[in-house]
Amino acid sequence: MRHLLLLAPLALAGCKAESAPQPEAERPRPVQVAEVHLAPATEAHAFTGVVRARHEADIAFRAGGRITARLVEVGQKVVAGQPLARIEEADLSLAMRAAEADLSAAEAQARQAAAEASRSKALRAAGHVSIAYDDQRIAAARSAAERAAATRAALDLARRRLDYALLRAPGNGVVTALLAEAGQVVAEGQPVFRLANPEERELVVQVPEAAVARLAAASAAAQFWAHPGLSLPARLRELAPQAETALRTYTARFALPEAPDWIALGMTGTVLTEAPGETLATLPLSALHDRGEGPMVWRVAEGRIAAVPVEVVSLGEVTAALRGALAEGDRVVALGPQLLDPTSRVRIAGLRAAATLR
Template identity: 35%
Template sequence: MKAYWKYTAAAMAVVAALSLTGCGQQTQQAEQPQLVKAIQVGSERAGTTAGTYSGTVKGRYQSNLSFQAGGRITARNVQLGSQVHAGDVLMTVDPKDVAQAVNQTQAQVDAAAAQLQLAQSNLTRYQQLYDMDAISASVLDQYQTAYDQASAQYNQALAAQQAQENQLSYTQLTADADGVIAAVSAGVGQGVAVSAEVGQVVAAGQTVVTLVHSGDLEVQVNVPENKLADFPVGKNVTVTFWALQNQQAAGVVREVAPMADAASRTYQVNIALPNPPDGMQLGMTATVANGSEQAAAEDTFVLPLAAIYQTGDTPQVWIVGKDKTLSLKDVTVQDFGDNTVKVTGLSRGDVVVTAGVHMLSEGQKVRVEGEDE
């Protein structure tokens, strides 16, 4: 019996030791630092754009077209990207009411013409009687006045008819130049642009089609005020097109906005392209490099938009230190792209957290995804 209890106690001690070892492993595993996604600033994944600005290919000239007469849209002949020529009918609103008004004014013209013809006939006959001294001058004057009134009424009816015919022509929206349809919109509803479709009612003067004229295309970029001096009118710049396998073209600063945008506090700069590359289309993304040493003095880096941490007025990013401890660093936003943001204030080699930034805290220990444990 003593031997039994001896072996039983030994077995229980082994089990307890194994249990303690397992708990220790679980505790150690639970205390491992949080795993985060991060990129190193200046690497290929982060992207560096010293003295460069992203922009979009725009048309130098465009028309915001609207109907001169409101009504219900009955025909839409174009889509986004449609190529059109001057005079092409783009849309039509219901002409029924205007056509009826034209018919009414035509009837008024016919009636006025009949009255004028009668007045002309009377005036001719009484002029002959006056020439034969058969009537007095006062009688002839009465018929002359009647003729003048009939003539004025006829001209008035003609003018009214012409006005209604103009209104009828206004029910068709035509292209004022050769070009490409860049937008088809009947306004904004609940913050979203509403496409102009058949059956919708539009008002006179309401823009429904934006037409970019064929010919000159240019690149539009937004430049922060502290870099505006790098873009004087006439300066030569280099434009790179991502969609054309990074093909480059020479550009010239054509125009600089005199006022900053109220929301972004940046200035619109239009870059003319004397020799645009083949295949360049409206809406393409372009990168403009001004070649300025001043602009290159402070590196600008492109980060994922999710890397920005902002709870107040100053945007920040989480920096992973060499000891894998997090700290916040202020940055200055220069521009926004598609799910990206262009910032200054970082140094090459900084490791920036790119996801889950609002679930982290100052001084927190982390592990970087992809790094060796």
Template identity: 35%
Template sequence: MMRPVPVCRYIAGVLLIAALAGCNSQAGVAEPPRVARVARVEPATAQAVSVYPGEVHARYESALGFRVAGKISSRRVDVGTHVDKDQVLAELDPRDLELATASARASLASAQAALQLARSEYERYKTLFERRFVSQFDLEAKTNALEAAKAHVAEARAALDTARNQTGYAELRADADGVITAVSGEVGQVVGAGQAIVTLAHDGASEVEIDVPEQAVAQLTAGDAARVEFWTDSGKLHDGKVREIAPGADPTTRTYQVRVSISDADAKPRLGQTARVYFASGARDDQFLVPLSALYEKAGEPAIWQVDTQSGKVHLAPVTVEQYAETGALISRGLVADAWIVTAGVHRLREGETINPIDSLNRRVTF
């Protein structure tokens, strides 16, 4: 006689069979290939590995100031004024200087009068000595007095020349043709000798001033070729070369100031204009520049996911990084030209995994 099966056991069995059937159906559905961004490897020599923003400056810039102290009585230029050589830029109150000149002139007149007296005394004592009315000692004393009077006249004349020169220094003149780029003195201001009043950018050659980080400045030397692109004329490159590299780093930014002269005579940038400076890579043909996002670390060593163009699978390849830069990593071993590598999402991949490759614009890549 058959015993009836409890209803609860029957229901549990049905649910177990349904669950097993669902697992089998899910296992039979293959996961789609993972989307990964890829790029073709190119030699670093074909890439501009260093790009620096900069600003256009004049080749020569002068901070001009008065050669004497005084109170500014007039300023004849403003920022942006174009001036000619020897043009008056500003003036000091000349009254004190004119008084000094008058005093020096009076001192010279007094010295000349003393000289005339000393000469008369000498001539008189010379006659008396010849008649043996005075001694040799008395004549020598008058001779020395005459020479001293001559020296005093020369000293007074030099002092007068100095006073006249200082009176002329009350006018600040341009030392070259150019444009005023800064003004730091105003009428009524009392300034010291040598204090900068205006900055003059000389007409002529222009340069681009850039700041290079300390880890990259060692790659540059004076005379290195460069390409300059101005912001207002984007896409057009002008020839240039490194003219000057600062010997010390800026204490705040820890960057080195580099001046790049513009060789192209057709380039006529405006002062203060923004520019970009490109330096060609110094890498060899067997070195490659890859994005920093392409690097993967395995057992503490750098590696890169390379794509098998036949199967679409990725394989991890160890590489040697020659140098790290802001624009990427320079690989000296482990890659070959025209190889395809994964440049984004490298930490989600597995060895031998098939990927769905896309480029930087999210377009499907066909090998």
């Protein structure tokens, strides 16, 4: 009897062990998942700049001197050949007269040398002079003729320089800058005006380093502060091969093939670009989790979960664009990822739309 009493508690304990419920940790947890859909992202940028002429040049005198008259104003339209400014002609006139005198002297010497060579030829034929003497006279005549040709060219150059005293417009355009004033002494080639041709206008902007790579493949449109609701097509025509030293940005020039007449030089405009980017996954913000090693998501496969590190490219109101080792159709935990760990077993309780809160 005593032995039966000792065995009774053991039997009751065994019955309780057999009827104990399964531990909560071993049960698969119901989770909502979202399917991964990959799509190329669009990189959009906006660059603000000013309208410039495609053809713009600094105009300078081709001779040095003191400016005696300025004949145009900034903003004035000019045509090819129109006088712009004039420098003092006195020094240039004296140089031309000196060249004329040099030419007269050289021609006289050439005539004298030619006459001596002719007489030497006759004397040589009669046997009165040697061959060497005759050769010297011929060489002197040729040298005098070449000196006369050189002074003739110098006279032509002096006449041209006198004509350069009047600065003329090389083509049609608008005077955009005044770089020298009447009374100022300028050197040959020193800029006096800046002339722009407004027929071809461009929007010049500064592009940061991060946006340079895909700029050539991007579609572009231009908007102007003068007409905020109007968008005009733009095309990248030129991109600087080297960054500016001060700003560390690249100068880009966007052509405006359909620019209306109201777009004036110096206006402020914005270039809007859109370029196809890399393929990214869009998932709900609630799917993101950080266990101290950076952003990650839980990928669900066969009742198990695995951590997939991701990089957040951009954040929206309810979704995030992610870069990581995710494939099309992968299922990730969409709600409560912070409640799970790598040993958790899960079962899919519902499929959540990746880009919504439903």
